[in-house]
Amino acid sequence: MSEYKDNLITKSDLNAAVWRSIVIQGTFNYERYQGSGWCAMIAPILEKIHSDNKNELRERLKDNSGFFNTQLIMANFLLGLVISLYEKKADRKLINGLRISLFGPLAGIGDSIFWFTLMPIMAGICSSLATKGNIIGPIIYFLVYIGVFALRFFAIRVGYYTGSKSIEKLGAKTGELSTAASILGCTVLGGLIATLVSFQTKATITITDSVSLSIQEAFFDQIIPNFLPVVITILMYVMLKKKVSPTFLILLLLIGSLTLSYFGMV
Amino acid sequence: MSEYKDNLITKSDLNAAVWRSIVIQGTFNYERYQGSGWCAMIAPILEKIHSDNKNELRERLKDNSGFFNTQLIMANFLLGLVISLYEKKADRKLINGLRISLFGPLAGIGDSIFWFTLMPIMAGICSSLATKGNIIGPIIYFLVYIGVFALRFFAIRVGYYTGSKSIEKLGAKTGELSTAASILGCTVLGGLIATLVSFQTKATITITDSVSLSIQEAFFDQIIPNFLPVVITILMYVMLKKKVSPTFLILLLLIGSLTLSYFGMV
Amino acid sequence: MSEYKDNLITKSDLNAAVWRSIVIQGTFNYERYQGSGWCAMIAPILEKIHSDNKNELRERLKDNSGFFNTQLIMANFLLGLVISLYEKKADRKLINGLRISLFGPLAGIGDSIFWFTLMPIMAGICSSLATKGNIIGPIIYFLVYIGVFALRFFAIRVGYYTGSKSIEKLGAKTGELSTAASILGCTVLGGLIATLVSFQTKATITITDSVSLSIQEAFFDQIIPNFLPVVITILMYVMLKKKVSPTFLILLLLIGSLTLSYFGMV
Amino acid sequence: MSITLLQAFLLSLWAFLSGCDRMVEAFFWFRPIIVSTVVGIILGDPVNGAIVGGLTELAFAGLTPAGGAVPPDPVVAGLMGAVFACTGKISPTAAVGLALPFSILMQYIIVLMYMAYTFWMRPFDRKVEACDVKGIVRINIWGTLIAGVAYFIFAFLATYVIQDVIQKAIDRIPAWLMNGFEVAGGVMPALGFAMLLTVMYKTRYLPFLIVGFLAATYLNFTNILPVALIGCSIAMYNYFFGRKETGDNTVMEEGESNVGI
Amino acid sequence: MSITLLQAFLLSLWAFLSGCDRMVEAFFWFRPIIVSTVVGIILGDPVNGAIVGGLTELAFAGLTPAGGAVPPDPVVAGLMGAVFACTGKISPTAAVGLALPFSILMQYIIVLMYMAYTFWMRPFDRKVEACDVKGIVRINIWGTLIAGVAYFIFAFLATYVIQDVIQKAIDRIPAWLMNGFEVAGGVMPALGFAMLLTVMYKTRYLPFLIVGFLAATYLNFTNILPVALIGCSIAMYNYFFGRKETGDNTVMEEGESNVGI
Amino acid sequence: MSITLLQAFLLSLWAFLSGCDRMVEAFFWFRPIIVSTVVGIILGDPVNGAIVGGLTELAFAGLTPAGGAVPPDPVVAGLMGAVFACTGKISPTAAVGLALPFSILMQYIIVLMYMAYTFWMRPFDRKVEACDVKGIVRINIWGTLIAGVAYFIFAFLATYVIQDVIQKAIDRIPAWLMNGFEVAGGVMPALGFAMLLTVMYKTRYLPFLIVGFLAATYLNFTNILPVALIGCSIAMYNYFFGRKETGDNTVMEEGESNVGI
Ligand SMILES: OC[C@H]1O[C@H](O)[C@@H](O)[C@@H](O)[C@@H]1O
């Protein structure tokens, strides 16, 4: 904690940045994503550091107003890191390069943990209470995510101190941690496809007048349970890779479902 | 595809070789295994390449008439590879050495995929339909294996183009791919032992006049389900390793089963 | 077996040492653990080797009377190893250093195999017989552990011959084997926590007069089965790490259980 | 039961609050499980609100905005689902299905808004040029609030202004259409996961997808936690025992693939 | 019901076709599931044919010729099983068991044939010496056809010539013998797998055998696909994340162990 | 049924024998499954003895002395549990719970003994100095026997001298106390495992703990063998295919952490 003593940026500057991080997506748009929001997070800090030199400040603000997109806890971590480097008067290009090269992997790590793992777990636990009409479910959900927000205060500090130590190490570790997060993310993703995508056909093949065979049970379930959800997910993936727009695919799924439902096949 | 232009061996030569590959096991025997069949696959190709030099042709035919044994899709892959090397006038010994050192690992890869993995999967899916008296089961089975045969046309091409590239790389990769195939094969094999070998004892121990204990339930199933199938498989393995002949072991299993059945123990 | 010929230490010396190993924990105490017992195992051997030089013998006995603690089969293995080194007139410090640096990892390996793996397996198999009132359960248990004791005769020999070969190799391998044993041990440990620690709450939340919610089913089981056993184990671990005495923790668990039981919560 | 003006106003206010949160993803009260429960409280039927919220939450757990994607809207899904279940005689399950088209409609509105906000980047860049730090912060607050207002209007229209139209439409909706919406809701996450895959998927990650799929298919659990624990174990094993990577290039590689979304 | 001459001829023709395919493993219509179904069609009872075919296929899925081994014959198993089930009053399960001794008999005939074909290598070598390319191809075609003829004869004898003898034997077969054959059929794959193990097994592959065994024992599935997916995942993980091997020697090592079969 | 002097003497003798074995962990007849069965035989009710033995064995399988720890005493647990079940009208399950306080009492006695034996190290060191090899061996035999005598006395007191006191106490024991002891017995292994963890746990071993836990939670098995097989498979995989470690320092590291117990 002694680090704060001689430093320009105080504990309360960091906390204020976290509060500003609430609106990091306030002007989210397809040109910059969180770029303009990130700028709002860092701007007052830069103003304090470069209070004596407006030109320098302008350059730095420009550096921090381009495309940016990462997971929100990680954004705070990255902010702490960047601040500590500014204070250390690290090379301007290095700082910006680091920021740009890190937000992607950090998004991967953060999304794996918070969107793909924590959220379905919370959904599972709390919904099982809620769907019994029990209001404790939503309450626990609410409290946990207040805790998650509080993590931002922690993340910005971790970033700040990590930056004070060695950066080279960090680079190497980011690679490994990113792999670890991808492993976690993909495992959960595989599980989510099996649990959250639901699709079954009701189609049957008539063998004799009285006997008919359910295609779902007699064929798809024989291959592997959840076969159709996997196939549909792969199909969507392939189409996305072929640059089919998600908007079109949503309509496709919607109209497809309605049509199949009309013919009694789902 | 431009590779074909200046080359002696044309697309239709490759296709003809695949059709000949149908009879690669036509004279399967304990001296050469598929050796004589492989020779029939490659002979017309060699004839075309060495049309001007009968002595050279004879040597090459002899090279290709010894012991040989591999999985049949892989045989086509290997043929493509070897042809491309002949065309490139690679050293005769190198070609033959490569062929001999590759057929083993390739058999391992191919058998793991086609015999030990694909077949039990197809058996599982299609039999579950067939045993309900549904003729769609056999039909799907048939169609899939027509597709598997068609893979030969693909395999010979892959071999042909791989050979055109670097061979050193291939060597290293064969090792890794072979390990991968062994991992797949052994995993499935473990699963097959548990699912396809079935053996249970009906023997009981009489405790009192009215109470008796099933040895299967009270002892073997307590250790681990499928305990006896594993033990019998290991036993067979040990005897095979001790050079007991498979013929003898078949009789042993048959007579053993009949005897135990006579005494009401199975 | 030819190794015995010219050697001072005979087969029956090794066997006698195994019989002495029965009492390796005969004076187990908090100062030396098995130190005094190990000394009893090796003393007659040292007497034989240094029969001509009492001072030397005294030094060696002192070397072998300090703190020592390992798994008992492994103790015999280590004894075989040490004896072979004494015979080879290896450097005294090296022998003692080896002995001291090996007993820890060997304890890890041995405990993982015998305490954490074999014992729960035997408990599972034999108890399922015993709890049906079947005396075959205890008998099998007894016979297996007689076999385990017999392993000591085998272990001392393995140690003796390993020592005759290279020691450097052993050092490297001990590291890897120790990792392997830890992996085995931790996997089983995780399983044991799930199977052998049992704790469930009977507490309920009253929603309306007639409807009440079981906390165990509606909450803890929703998170993951065996949730409370894991939490309690982690709690115990944290307290032990904070130097809380096991004696205190036993009382805590006992009194806690009684109290919760009094209030009908377990 | 029809919705009173006061209720409609409260609902819209709540839509405003959760809409803002949806925009900035700060406190997660924009998730259906919370939205529906509060809607239930406003309409005097918290139990049905919580039930619909739980069902919608489960259906929407896979529809994440990760990578900047826009999924069917969780706020509107939670809002309309709860409104249907608490005011009509519609079962919670059917209510979830019926809410889907509304939630897709809002999704498109958000996409339009993300496009519209692009034009805001000109004034933003001028503020940067002028070193107007306060202005830079303020513009983001305004962006958030405007999004909230969009939700307010949407909610007021859907729950009050055209509530009769909707009610009549629902009364006449045939069974197959109802069922079709439910099926669509069930299959929609496939697209969400496919979008994730375009970001995360590399051949070398296939094994983990498979393992996760198999675990979820064959284990009998109540929430995804055990699958996450398996993923965690493999990740840690690879981290501690796996081959060390060269690192740097990996970072770049992954970074780039992520930027592209 | 007894088999007519025409039926016997058709059955034998089919045995010829599938026997050729059994020899060269080209189109896999030699597998019991196909053989039995066609037999059922010939005998006018495709349903029972398909049922016996499915059962036999399952029982024989582990009896592969990998490495040049000769397993109990799948063609004869499929043929005789279907014949018993479609003509007698024997249940499909019992028919599978009864077909086993015939299939073992044919297995031995094939072994003898593989031995006999050894003598064919002399004329073959002479054709090689003479650069008689056409002859080299033709000899393999003849080899295939001759094998087919062996199946034709076997089928004609078993289904027509001595059908009464067999029928009478079956009528008198005691329960324990019937049961014994079924048990033998169930345990036979153990030998097949043990033969595979002599080819594939190395200590370092033991973990995968165990994992496959446990997965198949404790998961509740309809076909081996999930186990194959697990194996696939581990193989891919090891390929992408595992320690790199030096390669070359491994190839040789594995190559040699495979040649020896 | 009350215990006769002869029976008490035999029980105490058996306690002596198994107590010696408990001290030196040689033949494992000190485990509850053996102890209880023999007690059952002595009291003429081997069936109930075996039942209590099995139950106690299961409950105590996690309470190991690894690393020099002293767990609740297995000999006394087996002895008293069987005594309660074979002489009173107490069910085996309740008997296991009732034996727990006795077994904890004996645990403390052993701890005291391990402390007391410390003082024996002075004469022991003098024998070393004097090169009295026979004396060194003999001291360990005496140590074993003395421990056995402690068990003899404990058993004689508990099963004979104060048996009436105990009986009366049991008659008056309320249901919640009984239940409390059972619960305590169930939760006690948590401490045993936590003690193991202080020895074995490192962050990098966490994945294996998790995998073992999940396997045991979701697979439906009768004994821990499948989990052990999984552990074995991972260990072998890591040994054969994992990253090679530098070795030496690992040895030391692990060695030291183990010594510390
Ligand atoms: O942990 C090593 C070792 O410690 C103690 O000495 C005893 O509990 C042994 O059973 C154990 O094997």
Ligand SMILES: OC[C@H]1O[C@H](O)[C@@H](O)[C@@H](O)[C@@H]1O
């Ligand atoms: O993927 C990174 C990031 O992308 C978007 O900005 C949002 O959806 C965030 O929630 C997400 O974390």
Ligand SMILES: OC[C@H]1O[C@H](O)[C@@H](O)[C@@H](O)[C@@H]1O
């Ligand atoms: O094992 C390689 C190879 O051996 C034999 O030739 C046949 O059984 C083939 O089916 C198999 O693929």
